[in-house]
Amino acid sequence: MAEHRYDPHEIEPRWQSVWASERTWEVSNERGADGRGDGRGGFARGGSQTQSAYVLEMLPYPSGEPHIGHLKTYSVGDAIAHFRRRLGSRVLHPMGYDAFGLPAENHAIRTGVHPRVSTAESIASFQRQFRSWGISIDWSRELATHEPSYYRWTQWIFLELFRAGLAYRKEAAVKWCPKDQTVLANEQVDAEGHCERCGAVVEVRQLEQWFLRITDYAERLLGDLDVIEWPEHVKTMQRNWIGRSEGAEVTFRCEELGVDYPVFTTRPDTLFGATFFVMAPEHPDVMRLSRGTPNEQAVHDYVNHALNETNEERGNAEKPKTGVPLGRTVTNPVNGEQIPMYVADYVLMEYGTGAIMAVPGHDERDYAFARAFQLPIRRVIAPSDSQATPEPEADEDGLPYGGDGVLVNSHPDFDGIGNREALGAIVAWLDREGKGHASVNYRLRDWLVSRQRYWGCPIPILYCERCGMVPVPDEQLPVELPDIDDYTPKGRSPLAAAEEWVNTRCPSCGGSARRETDTMDTFVDSSWYFLRYCDASNERAAWDPAALREWMPVDQYIGGVEHAILHLMYARFFTKALADLGHLDFQEPFQALFTQGMVTKDGSKMSKSKGNVVSPAAIVERVGADTARCYILFVGPPDQDADWSDEGVDGVHRFLSRLWRLAAETAERAGAPVAELAGPAAAEGDDLDLMRKTHWAIDKVSGDLRRFAFNTAIAAVMELLNDCSRLRDSVGVDTLRFALGTAASLLFPFAPHVCSDIYELLTGERVWEQPWPEADEALLEREVYELVCQVNGKVRDRVQASADAVPETLKDLCRAAPNVRAHVDGREIVKEIVVPGKLVNLVVR
RNA sequence: GCACCAGUACCUUAAUCGGUGAAAGGACCGGUCUUAAACACCGGUGAUCCGGGUUCGAGCCCCGGCUGGUGCACCA
Numbered sequence: 001m002a003e004h005r006y007d008p009h010e011i012e013p014r015w016q017s018v019w020a021s022e023r024t025w026e027v028s029n030e031r032g033a034d035g036r037g038d039g040r041g042g043f044a045r046g047g048s049q050t051q052s053a054y055v056l057e058m059l060p061y062p063s064g065e066p067h068i069g070h071l072k073t074y075s076v077g078d079a080i081a082h083f084r085r086r087l088g089s090r091v092l093h094p095m096g097y098d099a100f101g102l103p104a105e106n107h108a109i110r111t112g113v114h115p116r117v118s119t120a121e122s123i124a125s126f127q128r129q130f131r132s133w134g135i136s137i138d139w140s141r142e143l144a145t146h147e148p149s150y151y152r153w154t155q156w157i158f159l160e161l162f163r164a165g166l167a168y169r170k171e172a173a174v175k176w177c178p179k180d181q182t183v184l185a186n187e188q189v190d191a192e193g194h195c196e197r198c199g200a201v202v203e204v205r206q207l208e209q210w211f212l213r214i215t216d217y218a219e220r221l222l223g224d225l226d227v228i229e230w231p232e233h234v235k236t237m238q239r240n241w242i243g244r245s246e247g248a249e250v251t252f253r254c255e256e257l258g259v260d261y262p263v264f265t266t267r268p269d270t271l272f273g274a275t276f277f278v279m280a281p282e283h284p285d286v287m288r289l290s291r292g293t294p295n296e297q298a299v300h301d302y303v304n305h306a307l308n309e310t311n312e313e314r315g316n317a318e319k320p321k322t323g324v325p326l327g328r329t330v331t332n333p334v335n336g337e338q339i340p341m342y343v344a345d346y347v348l349m350e351y352g353t354g355a356i357m358a359v360p361g362h363d364e365r366d367y368a369f370a371r372a373f374q375l376p377i378r379r380v381i382a383p384s385d386s387q388a389t390p391e392p393e394a395d396e397d398g399l400p401y402g403g404d405g406v407l408v409n410s411h412p413d414f415d416g417i418g419n420r421e422a423l424g425a426i427v428a429w430l431d432r433e434g435k436g437h438a439s440v441n442y443r444l445r446d447w448l449v450s451r452q453r454y455w456g457c458p459i460p461i462l463y464c465e466r467c468g469m470v471p472v473p474d475e476q477l478p479v480e481l482p483d484i485d486d487y488t489p490k491g492r493s494p495l496a497a498a499e500e501w502v503n504t505r506c507p508s509c510g511g512s513a514r515r516e517t518d519t520m521d522t523f524v525d526s527s528w529y530f531l532r533y534c535d536a537s538n539e540r541a542a543w544d545p546a547a548l549r550e551w552m553p554v555d556q557y558i559g560g561v562e563h564a565i566l567h568l569m570y571a572r573f574f575t576k577a578l579a580d581l582g583h584l585d586f587q588e589p590f591q592a593l594f595t596q597g598m599v600t601k602d603g604s605k606m607s608k609s610k611g612n613v614v615s616p617a618a619i620v621e622r623v624g625a626d627t628a629r630c631y632i633l634f635v636g637p638p639d640q641d642a643d644w645s646d647e648g649v650d651g652v653h654r655f656l657s658r659l660w661r662l663a664a665e666t667a668e669r670a671g672a673p674v675a676e677l678a679g680p681a682a683a684e685g686d687d688l689d690l691m692r693k694t695h696w697a698i699d700k701v702s703g704d705l706r707r708f709a710f711n712t713a714i715a716a717v718m719e720l721l722n723d724c725s726r727l728r729d730s731v732g733v734d735t736l737r738f739a740l741g742t743a744a745s746l747l748f749p750f751a752p753h754v755c756s757d758i759y760e761l762l763t764g765e766r767v768w769e770q771p772w773p774e775a776d777e778a779l780l781e782r783e784v785y786e787l788v789c790q791v792n793g794k795v796r797d798r799v800q801a802s803a804d805a806v807p808e809t810l811k812d813l814c815r816a817a818p819n820v821r822a823h824v825d826g827r828e829i830v831k832e833i834v835v836p837g838k839l840v841n842l843v844v845r
Numbered sequence: 846g847c848a849c850c851a852g853u854a855c856c857u858u859a860a861u862c863g864g865u866g867a868a869a870g871g872a873c874c875g876g877u878c879u880u881a882a883a884c885a886c887c888g889g890u891g892a893u894c895c896g897g898g899u900u901c902g903a904g905c906c907c908c909g910g911c912u913g914g915u916g917c918a919c920c921a
Binding site: 315 | 885917920
């Protein structure tokens with residue numbers, strides 16, 4: 001027999017060139033009339049494809065080379081795409097690049113190489129590697145966000161939002177990264193106040209910037225989380241980020257200045273316990289209120305100090321409370337009390353109205369402040385049951401008390417009423433008196449999208465001396481990004497130096513005008529790319545609505561959990577806004593989401609500084625793409641983190657090697673390939689066992705693929721191969737051919753090259769054109785099985801039982817088993833438990 | 846501090862409705878093949894975090910604890 005050696009470096013390029021030259025994975029937007037769907041697409045002899053599926057992995061940012069995380073994402077996505085194709089769907093599985101962004105620009109500053117050049121190199125390297133991995137991509141729809149043909153439509157969407165009032169300029173206290181020299185969105189600053197990209201501590205600056213009105217969509221972004229199939233922890237993160245709270249807006253009046261100050265509170269039931277009033281240092285009225293009072297200088301100093309604090313210093317709840325009295329009072333609307341006003345940094349300008357009513361008896365923070373400044377602390381809610389647990393820092397009176405109870409020390413109309421009930425009554429009263437109303441508040445803020453950087457999509461707005469702010473007319477789009485010489489950030493956009501580009505004519509009056517020089521946050525580019533794939537080469541519109549009807553929404557989206565808030569929230573917002581503008585007829589872009597875990601090495605995140613980076617290119621070079629892909633899916637559940645191990649890779653490589661070799665030998669033994677893949681009609685003995693194992697594997701892999709349990713699916717094929725090896729000489733060649741062909745068919749979504757090869761060797765056919773195999777129910781059930789005989793829950797014997805035996809028969813079989821009799825003899829059977837197909841348990845005394 | 850998730854062999858994972866003597870791969874050890882080794886094949890060692898409870902029967906359900914991970918955390 002000839003020597004058979006598994007050689008992925010011969011097999012893989014051979015199949016890749018078949019898929020490339022036949023354009024196997026391309027799909028058109030119209031379902032073909034020839035009964036094969038598209039006429040070309042990857043599937044299914046004879047079957048008409050009535051379903052469409054859109055499988056999408058998150059848009060990669062092309063920087064240098066793909067890393068191991070990309071390999072995992074696309075291994076998962078490709079497995080899903082292949083599975084759905086072979087279940088009978090036309091599958092859209094496209095690829096593109098998130099090509100604008102800071103790393104390319106920073107690289108340009110260091111080296112002088114234009115970002116367009118370094119980006120093109122990175123994209124070429126990504127394309128090369130994705131092809132070498134054998135990912136089934138429809139390359140005809142490839143896009144990159146930095147190409148004018150793409151960002152022309154990013155600009156169009158921006159203008160649509162602008163015309164609808166959803167894009168606007170305002171001056172606000174914004175986050176500024178001193179290292180990257182640009183403003184950032186709230187979402188791009190972590191909990192400790194660091195820049196998400198470079199890690200520098202961000203500052204707060206008062207600047208005029210472009211915002212998108214995502215807050216208008218807070219309620220819908222929250223509510224529609226209930227209708228999408230996303231991992232619960234991602235939904236929880238979005239819910240937390242949106243941060244909805246119900247309560248009331250209550251107006252406190254400063255009589256001395258005749259100004260009303262509304263505050264937001266979730267606890268209007270504690271209004272009678274408000275003993276002071278606090279404003280954020282950034283509140284615009286703080287200086288005005290203190291002017292002319294003895295505290296003016298102290299307030300001034302305090303505010304200056306507070307504004308210079310970092311988020312990290314200021315956000316620390318453990319820190320002692322600080323503040324300064326403003327020297328004014330406001331009136332508590334429910335009881336007319338004059339209560340003192342303070343400025344304190346524990347109140348945030350960004351949330352609510354930037355001012356709060358302080359109820360030290362029932363709020364820990366207000367309590368801490370009141371103790372520090374010797375302010376009155378009043379109990380207005382008494383626990384209704386005596387076992388109520390006091391707060392950790394509670395004093396001898398049990399204050400602050402955050403639980404429920406009945407109102408006390410409030411008002412004769414409310415005292416004695418349960419606080420939840422009183423809450424509604426007090427809000428109703430405020431409403432009647434015109435002093436407040438029920439209100440809902442969100443933590444979510446509007447999305448700051450302008451950036452003072454070069455390598456991004458220009459904002460298509462002009463500033464005309466006569467007409468003011470003017471959108472660039474659609475027919476003049478795209479506003480192309482000009483070439484410049486100096487990318488160095490100087491606190492304003494590098495584009496401002498491109499005088500020829502900046503100075504232009506106003507489209508409405510013809511007078512001189514200047515272009516907006518800020519560029520867009522790159523998250524804008526990636527908030528709509530999934531729409532463009534549906535109609536990627538359309539030059540007249542961003543998309544044809546018919547194309548979206550065919551594919552959107554994305555059936556299965558795949559990516560890292562690090563985008564749980566940023567990208568996934570922005571894309572949902574764009575979808576809803578574009579739907580409101582009549583451009584889409586669906587509300588959610590990603591019907592189902594799968595978030596894959598990180599790949600670590602030696603237990604920690606791969607990074608250049610740690611020197612523990614595993615390069616996908618090196619792995620593919622060593623063992624081939626099929627092994628790399630199978631290993632990364634086999635190493636553990638794909639939604640969990642997985643630690644890379646070179647020994648584990650070798651194990652998987654041996655598995656593929658054994659599979660291919662045994663298949664090649666079997667093909668040789670079987671003679672010419674036979675298209676029909678079926679085992680013997682009436683098998684018995686070892687043949688029957690292997691037939692059973694094969695159908696068990698079909699059932700197991702199909703179920704596992706449906707629930708993304710790729711690791712166990714691969715393990716099931718390993719088990720099947722083990723049985724094939726064990727029984728190779730004792731079963732007929734047909735049986736072996738069927739088992740191995742089926743193994744290749746089942747493993748194809750994970751290891752497409754070697755499985756295509758094996759399937760062709762055995763059948764002469766193309767595995768991707770075959771429908772997914774179906775398990776024969778009759779072979780999943782056994783007509784005879786081993787019945788476990790227990791006495792008092794302990795296994796004492798086993799006997800052969802027939803599958804259709806009734807419980808009475810099973811009991812008799814068990815009682816008759818020799819070793820059972822030894823344990824039962826002379827004792828009384830008090831209970832008999834029968835689990836048909838499994839066991840009988842005799843309980844004796 | 847709060848919430849969620851997880852703890853199974855030396856490692857990474859499996860065990861579908863609570864049902865056999867807990868499965869796969871790697872690692873390790875031995876055997877066959879080989880001049881020898883690698884590969885391959887055959888065989889082997891070895892585990893349910895701790896303490897209670899429910900049950901005829903618990904890795905799985907309940908209570909408490911321990912350890913690790915993730916998210917949130919001065920948001921009124």
